């Protein structure tokens with residue numbers, strides 16, 4: 001087998017999958033404080049998809065949030081940074097190793113005040129969400145309430161406004177989207193933030209490198 005296909009410890013790249021957007025910028029800022037940086041990725045005009053720091057033997061790529069746990073589960077990336085909402089929704093075989101402390105928000109059941117009564121009486125309501133698995137787990141396994149779940153891909157607050165659904169299960173950060181649309185938080189499901197995830201095989205093969213990275217990031221987050 002060629003060296004490229006069977007890398008030795010010394011020349012093996014550690015690959016990071018980062019969630020495109022604000023999470024990636026915050027992750028890169030934190031990584032650079034641990035001494036891991038990548039000039040190439042800062043170039044906004046570049047059309048490149050994979051960025052390399054040859055000296056540190058690190059590679060980085062940006063992906064849509066829901067795809068990050070997929071890359072990590074299959075070992076295409078050793079490490080991923082993604083929101084806890086996505087980890088819960090995708091339910092992939094990865095280790096969640098660190099809460100990075102940014103991207104904080106909450107997963108909530110929201111709707112008009114009037115829907116509160118329907119929740120209270122465990123009525124068979126319609127729930128719209130970008131997160132059908134989280135919604136199903138919450139209503140069926142935690143609340144033991146039978147509901148109809150409708151998958152949407154964004155602007156979920158529209159659901160109760162146009163009477164597609166009674167409530168929504170969605171992320172609340174500042175609460176301003178809800179407020180501007182006459183909706184409110186009815187129940188809180190769980191707190192969310194950015195997490196670091198690791199491929200289980202990478203964790204065994206690169207224990208020292210990954211553990212020391214986790215330790216440095218943990219120190220910075222104190």
Ligand code: PRP
Nearest residue numbers: 154155156170171172173174175176177
């Ligand atoms: C998210 C979420 C809410 C909004 C909450 O949507 O789905 O709509 O942010 O933020 P707030 O509490 O600060 O108002 P996002 O902007 O990601 O777009 P989407 O509606 O297309 O999912």
